[in-house]
Amino acid sequence: MGLFGWIARLLGRREARVWAIGDIQGCHDDLQALLKKIDFDPRYDRLWIAGDLVNRGKGSLETLEYLHSIRDRIHVVLGNHDVTLIAAYYGLKKSNPTIDPILDSPRAEEFIDWLRSQPFLHHDPKLGYAMAHAGISPMFDWEQAQTYARRIEARLQSGEVKAWLKKMFQKGKGVFDSEGDEITLDRYIVNSYTRMRFCDKKSGRLDYDQKGVPTKKTDKAGLVPWYKCKHRKPLPYRIIFGHWSTLGYVENKKVICLDTGCVWQVKMSAKLLNGDGRIVQVNCPDGLEPRDDV
Numbered sequence: 001m002g003l004f005g006w007i008a009r010l011l012g013r014r015e016a017r018v019w020a021i022g023d024i025q026g027c028h029d030d031l032q033a034l035l036k037k038i039d040f041d042p043r044y045d046r047l048w049i050a051g052d053l054v055n056r057g058k059g060s061l062e063t064l065e066y067l068h069s070i071r072d073r074i075h076v077v078l079g080n081h082d083v084t085l086i087a088a089y090y091g092l093k094k095s096n097p098t099i100d101p102i103l104d105s106p107r108a109e110e111f112i113d114w115l116r117s118q119p120f121l122h123h124d125p126k127l128g129y130a131m132a133h134a135g136i137s138p139m140f141d142w143e144q145a146q147t148y149a150r151r152i153e154a155r156l157q158s159g160e161v162k163a164w165l166k167k168m169f170q171k172g173k174g175v176f177d178s179e180g181d182e183i184t185l186d187r188y189i190v191n192s193y194t195r196m197r198f199c200d201k202k203s204g205r206l207d208y209d210q211k212g213v214p215t216k217k218t219d220k221a222g223l224v225p226w227y228k229c230k231h232r233k234p235l236p237y238r239i240i241f242g243h244w245s246t247l248g249y250v251e252n253k254k255v256i257c258l259d260t261g262c263v264w265q266v267k268m269s270a271k272l273l274n275g276d277g278r279i280v281q282v283n284c285p286d287g288l289e290p291r292d293d294v
C-alpha cells in the first residue's frame with residue numbers, strides 16, 4: 001500500500017480501486033454478485049464495463065437502471081448488443097422479450113440517449129489500459145483508433161442517427177480502406193470495435209462469422225485472432241476487450257479478454273486495473289442454457 005493508501009486508511013477511507021468487467025448481457029443478479037465479491041463501493045471505486053450491457057440475460061432493464069444510477073463512477077464502451085438495442089429503439093432492428101422491458105420503460109428515451117453518448121474506445125494513460133468491446137482493429141495505429149472512435153461516436157450522437165444506423169447495418173466486406181466512401185469506412189469502424197474476432201492472416205480482412213475458439217480448422221482457413229494478426233499496428237496500451245464468450249479468459253502483455261461467457265451460464269469476470277491486478281469471478285446462473293451454436 002502506498003502513502004495515499006495509508007492516509008486513506010487513517011481517514012477511514014480506502015484506496016480507490018478500478019475494476020474492469022466483461023460482457024454483462026442483462027445478467028443483473030450475476031453482476032450484483034460479482035460487485036459484492038469485489039466489495040465494490042461506488043463512493044471510492046470505479047468500473048470499466050467492456051460493452052454488451054444488455055440482451056439475452058434475465059435483467060437487461062435492471063442492468064441499465066443500475067449502471068445508469070452510478071454513471072459518473074463508470075466508463076462504458078458500446079458493444080454490438082448495445083448498438084442493436086439503439087437500432088431497435090428506432091425501429092430498425094427487431095426487439096425481443098429480453099429488451100422489450102427497456103423499450104417499454106417510461107425511461108426508454110433517457111436510457112437510449114445515455115447509451116448514445118457512450119464511447120467505443122476508452123483509455124487511461126496512467127493505468128496503461130485501453131478498452132473496446134471487440135478490440136482494436138489490427139489495421140489501426142493509436143491515432144487512427146482514437147480518430148475513428150470519435151468519428152462514429154459523433155454519428156451516433158447526431159440528429160441523423162436513424163438514417164446513419166440504417167445504412168450502417170447493410171452488409172460490408174470487413175476490409176479496411178481509409179480512402180473508401182464514408183459509410184463503408186463507418187461500417188468498418190463500428191464492426192471492428194464491436195464485432196470482430198478473427199482476421200485473415202494474409203490480407204488482414206476481419207471475419208465476423210466465426211464465433212468459436214481458434215482451432216486447426218480456423219487456422220487452415222487462414223484465420224487468427226485479431227490480436228495475433230501480423231498486420232497489427234503496435235499500440236501504447238494493453239487492450240481490454242470482451243465479445244468472445246467462447247474464448248474464455250485470456251491475459252497476456254498486449255491484451256485481456258474479459259468475456260468469460262456469463263450469458264451462457266459460465267462466469268462473469270472482474271480484473272483489477274490498479275493494485276495487484278487480481279481477477280475475480282462468479283458463476284452465472286442468470287445466463288441462458290448453454291448451446292452449441294455460438
Ligand SMILES: [Mn+2]
Pocket residue numbers: 052079080081133194242243244
Ligand atoms: Mn458482443
